[in-house]
Amino acid sequence: STMRKDRIEKTKTVCTYCGVGCSFEVWTRDREILKVQPDPDAPVNGISTCVKGKFGWDFVNxxxxxxxxxxxxxxxxxxxxxxxxxxxxxxxxxxxxxxxGPNALGFIASSKCSNEDNYLFQKLARSIFKTNNVDNCSRYCQTPASSGLMRTVGIGGDSGTIQDIASADLVIVVGANPAESHPVLSTRVRRAHKLHGQKLIVADLRKNDLADRADLHLHPKPGSDLVWLSAVTKYIFDQGWEDKNFLENRVNFVEKYKASLEKFTLEYAEEKTGLSKETLIRIAEMIHESKGTCILWAMGVTQHMGGTDTSTAISNLLLVTGNYGKTGAGAYPLRGHNNVQGASDMGTMPNWLPGYEPVEDDAVRARYEKAWQTDLPKVPGLNNHQIVDAIQDGNVKGMYLFGEEMALVDSNINFVQESFEKLDFFVVQDIFFSRTAQFADVVLPAAPSLEKDGTFTNTERRIQRFHKVFEPLGDSKSDWEIIRDLANELGADWKYEHPSEIMDEVASLAPAFAGVSYERLEGWNSQIWPVQENGEGTPILYKERFKFPDGKARLFPVDWTEPHHFGAEYDLHLNNGRSLEQFHEGNMTDRSAGIHHMLPGPWLEVSHELAEERGIETGALVRLVSPYGKVKIRVLVTDRVKGKELYLPMNTRDDEEAVNRLTSSYYDKDTHTPNYKEAQVKMQVLERT
Ligand code: SF4
Structure with missing residues (x-):
C-alpha cells in the first residue's frame, strides 16, 4: 500500500568496508534495512557494489x-x-x-571512523593532554607506502583516480589482492583488460583472481620485490628507455640514483627473486611499450622489514619512466580500510598535524596554537607499535583507543595482549565488546556510520559525505560527540553540534582542505584533495610540480633488506591476507547474517605438492607453530599456493585461530610497520582428513 511505501526512507551513505569508497542509498523502514541501492551518479562505483557493501549491514541491529x-x-x-x-x-x-607526564598516555585512532572523529581525537591528545602519542592503523598497513611516496614525490596518497587506473595502458599490481580486498576497483581493471586491451602484470605469491587473468603473473621469492623492481629500472636505463625529458626537467638526483642501481643486474635479480631474465626483460618491454603505467600495491609490499624501501623502488620506477602527472599513470597504494587515508590526513599520526604538516614546524604549530588557544607539544610522539613497547616498559600507563581491534590484528598478539594487561587505565570505544575491550577499564558505546553524519576519504583522496540513517542505538553516541564530551569534562569548551563545524575548522587550518565543506559535498558530490579555497580539487597530482620546495621529484636510492627468517626449523612460509566476504577480523561482517552464512570461518591454503608430501587432504586439521605461538586450523588444498608457501586469511574473531598468534614483532626499519608477511611456521598434522 502507499502507506507502507511512504515509510520507506532512502539515505545516501558511503561503504565502510574498503578504501574504494563506493557510495549508495540505503533503503530503510524504521530500523529495518530493506536494501542497498547503488546509483549511476555515485562517483566511484556507479551501479556496482560488492558483497560486503550489499549485504554487510545487519550488524547495526x-x-x-x-x-x-x-x-x-x-x-x-x-x-x-x-x-x-x-x-x-x-x-x-x-x-x-x-x-x-603527558607522554605516559597513548591514543589509538580509527581508520574505520570519520574524518571528523579523527580530527577531534588528535586535537584531544595534543591540545588537552599535550602529547603527540597518537597514531592510527595505517601503521599496520600503508605507512611504508606513504613514506616511500613522500621521499620521492612528496605526497603520501594515490597520485590519480580509479578512473585513471582503468584508462592506463598497463597496470602492474604488486603484493595486493584487489579482487577480494578492493572488489569494485578490481572489476574496473578486469573490464579494461578484457574490453579495452589494457595489459596486466600481477606480482603475488598467490595465484589470486587478478593474477589468474594477468598477461604476466610473477611469483617472486617472498620479500624480493625490491630486487626485480630495481633490476627492471636498471634495464630500462641500460636500454636508454628512460623518459629523458621528464628526468631532465622534473626530477633531482638522477645520476646518483642511476649509479645506485649498479648491483641490480639481471643475473643478481634472477638469483634473488627466482624470476627469469626473460621475464624481467619482458616487464621492462611492457612498460616501455605502454603510453601510461599505473602501479598498484598493498600489504604484500609494505608489511616487510624493507616495506618503505620497496614502496620507494616503485615510485623510482614510475619517475624514471615519466609515469607521473598525467592521465592513466601513477602510484596507487591501495588503502585497506574505508578511511585509512582520511584518518592520516586528519593528523592522527605522531609526527603530522592535519594535512601532513610536521609537528616540529614552529610556524605550523603556531597556527594551531592560535586557533586552539593553547600550547602544543613539539616533539613527535610514539607510534602505536612503540606505544605497545612503552606499555611493556612501564612508560605508557594509560591508553584511549577507538574503533581498532588491536588485540587481534596487531602482529604478535601474544605480546600485545600481555601489554594491555599492564595498563593502569585503558579506555576502549567501539560498537561491539571487542576482543580488545576485554582488557579495558571503561568501554564506551559508539555509533556506526549508519547512525551518524560525517565524511570518509577513499584511496583516491576523494572526500565523500555519509548521512545518518538511524538514531544511535540505546545510549550509544557518535565518536566525535564522545570525544567532545570528554574534552569538555576536562575543562574545554568545545561547542561542536554537528560534524560540519568540525570540517569547517579543518578547512580553516589545513591548507590541503581549504575548500572542503559539507555544502560542496551534498548529494553525490565529492572533493579530491588538495582542495583550493574555491572548491577545486586535484584528481591528478604532480601535473606541474612535485610537492617539494623546488617542485622537482627526488629519485631515492634504496637497497634490499633480506626478509627475516625465524630459523630452519620453521620450514613453511606463511602468507596472510583478506577474504572477499569478511571485513578484517569480522566484528561487523560476521555479525551480518547475509555474510556469515557465506563464509563461516577461516581455512589454511596448502599446495597440492605439500599436501601430498604430508599425506593430507582438504578438511585435515593441522597445528601451525611459530616461535611466538600456535593455531589449530582446517586445510584447503588448492593450486592458488605453491610448494612450501601457505596462506591463512586474517578474518577471524577467534584468537585461537588468528594468524597473528604466529607473526612476530619485527618491523619495517623506516616506519615500524610490522613485517606480517615475513612469517614461517612448522606444521603438525592432527587429523588427516
Ligand atoms: Fe565498494 Fe569496497 Fe564497499 Fe565493496 S567493500 S562495496 S568495493 S567500498
Missing part, C-alpha cells in the same frame, strides 16, 4: 551492540551513565598525566 558505557568492577563490567564514565576517565587520565 545486532543484539550484541554496546548500548551503555561499561565500567570494570574486578573481573566483570557494570553498566554506567555517561556522566559517571566520562568523569572517571577524566580523573584517571589527568592523574596519569600529572604523575607521569
Amino acid at each position: 545486532s543484539e550484541e551492540r554496546l548500548t551503555k558505557p561499561l565500567i570494570r568492577k574486578g573481573d566483570s563490567f557494570q553498566e554506567s551513565t555517561w556522566e559517571e564514565a566520562l568523569s572517571l576517565i577524566a580523573s584517571k587520565f589527568k592523574g596519569i598525566q600529572e604523575e607521569h
Whole structure:
C-alpha cells in the first residue's frame, strides 16, 4: 500500500568496508534495512557494489551492540551513565598525566571512523593532554607506502583516480589482492583488460583472481620485490628507455640514483627473486611499450622489514619512466580500510598535524596554537607499535583507543595482549565488546556510520559525505560527540553540534582542505584533495610540480633488506591476507547474517605438492607453530599456493585461530610497520582428513 511505501526512507551513505569508497542509498523502514541501492551518479562505483557493501549491514541491529558505557568492577563490567564514565576517565587520565607526564598516555585512532572523529581525537591528545602519542592503523598497513611516496614525490596518497587506473595502458599490481580486498576497483581493471586491451602484470605469491587473468603473473621469492623492481629500472636505463625529458626537467638526483642501481643486474635479480631474465626483460618491454603505467600495491609490499624501501623502488620506477602527472599513470597504494587515508590526513599520526604538516614546524604549530588557544607539544610522539613497547616498559600507563581491534590484528598478539594487561587505565570505544575491550577499564558505546553524519576519504583522496540513517542505538553516541564530551569534562569548551563545524575548522587550518565543506559535498558530490579555497580539487597530482620546495621529484636510492627468517626449523612460509566476504577480523561482517552464512570461518591454503608430501587432504586439521605461538586450523588444498608457501586469511574473531598468534614483532626499519608477511611456521598434522 502507499502507506507502507511512504515509510520507506532512502539515505545516501558511503561503504565502510574498503578504501574504494563506493557510495549508495540505503533503503530503510524504521530500523529495518530493506536494501542497498547503488546509483549511476555515485562517483566511484556507479551501479556496482560488492558483497560486503550489499549485504554487510545487519550488524547495526545486532543484539550484541554496546548500548551503555561499561565500567570494570574486578573481573566483570557494570553498566554506567555517561556522566559517571566520562568523569572517571577524566580523573584517571589527568592523574596519569600529572604523575607521569603527558607522554605516559597513548591514543589509538580509527581508520574505520570519520574524518571528523579523527580530527577531534588528535586535537584531544595534543591540545588537552599535550602529547603527540597518537597514531592510527595505517601503521599496520600503508605507512611504508606513504613514506616511500613522500621521499620521492612528496605526497603520501594515490597520485590519480580509479578512473585513471582503468584508462592506463598497463597496470602492474604488486603484493595486493584487489579482487577480494578492493572488489569494485578490481572489476574496473578486469573490464579494461578484457574490453579495452589494457595489459596486466600481477606480482603475488598467490595465484589470486587478478593474477589468474594477468598477461604476466610473477611469483617472486617472498620479500624480493625490491630486487626485480630495481633490476627492471636498471634495464630500462641500460636500454636508454628512460623518459629523458621528464628526468631532465622534473626530477633531482638522477645520476646518483642511476649509479645506485649498479648491483641490480639481471643475473643478481634472477638469483634473488627466482624470476627469469626473460621475464624481467619482458616487464621492462611492457612498460616501455605502454603510453601510461599505473602501479598498484598493498600489504604484500609494505608489511616487510624493507616495506618503505620497496614502496620507494616503485615510485623510482614510475619517475624514471615519466609515469607521473598525467592521465592513466601513477602510484596507487591501495588503502585497506574505508578511511585509512582520511584518518592520516586528519593528523592522527605522531609526527603530522592535519594535512601532513610536521609537528616540529614552529610556524605550523603556531597556527594551531592560535586557533586552539593553547600550547602544543613539539616533539613527535610514539607510534602505536612503540606505544605497545612503552606499555611493556612501564612508560605508557594509560591508553584511549577507538574503533581498532588491536588485540587481534596487531602482529604478535601474544605480546600485545600481555601489554594491555599492564595498563593502569585503558579506555576502549567501539560498537561491539571487542576482543580488545576485554582488557579495558571503561568501554564506551559508539555509533556506526549508519547512525551518524560525517565524511570518509577513499584511496583516491576523494572526500565523500555519509548521512545518518538511524538514531544511535540505546545510549550509544557518535565518536566525535564522545570525544567532545570528554574534552569538555576536562575543562574545554568545545561547542561542536554537528560534524560540519568540525570540517569547517579543518578547512580553516589545513591548507590541503581549504575548500572542503559539507555544502560542496551534498548529494553525490565529492572533493579530491588538495582542495583550493574555491572548491577545486586535484584528481591528478604532480601535473606541474612535485610537492617539494623546488617542485622537482627526488629519485631515492634504496637497497634490499633480506626478509627475516625465524630459523630452519620453521620450514613453511606463511602468507596472510583478506577474504572477499569478511571485513578484517569480522566484528561487523560476521555479525551480518547475509555474510556469515557465506563464509563461516577461516581455512589454511596448502599446495597440492605439500599436501601430498604430508599425506593430507582438504578438511585435515593441522597445528601451525611459530616461535611466538600456535593455531589449530582446517586445510584447503588448492593450486592458488605453491610448494612450501601457505596462506591463512586474517578474518577471524577467534584468537585461537588468528594468524597473528604466529607473526612476530619485527618491523619495517623506516616506519615500524610490522613485517606480517615475513612469517614461517612448522606444521603438525592432527587429523588427516
Ligand atoms: Fe565498494 Fe569496497 Fe564497499 Fe565493496 S567493500 S562495496 S568495493 S567500498
